Amino acid sequence: MNISISGLPAFAIELGFIIVFSAPIWLAARFVGAENPSLVRAIFSLLIGTIGAIFSAFITGAFALILAPLAYLLSFKYILGTSMIGAIILAIVAAAGYVAMIHFMGAGLNVTDHISSS
DSSP, X not given: OOOOOOSHHHHXXXXXXXXXXHHHHHXXXXXXXXXXXXXXXXXXXXXXXXXXXXXXXXXXXXXXXXXXXXXXXXXXXHHHTOOHHHHHHHHHHHHXXXXXXXXXXXXXXXOOOOOOOO
């Protein structure tokens, strides 16, 4: 089965995913007392962190495992307005938010393979 979605529905789905993945960052920024804890800045910090992680992977190769988290921490620090310790705590709280999202939303998702050869 192939599913193809394009146009406005695809844009709406993509926007939904961006907001869902930015919500834990936004809530964590509010929790740690960031200077600019807005949803738009949370989206922008994830975008810049992702660009930095991809760029570090292209430039450094294996060192990207070290530099990718640093790219996210720096984007949290400068875009959301936290200290470096605040960015680390923000990342830990956001990771806990992602774990909670997976626990509650992923519970209804079941992927099974019922392909039988006859």
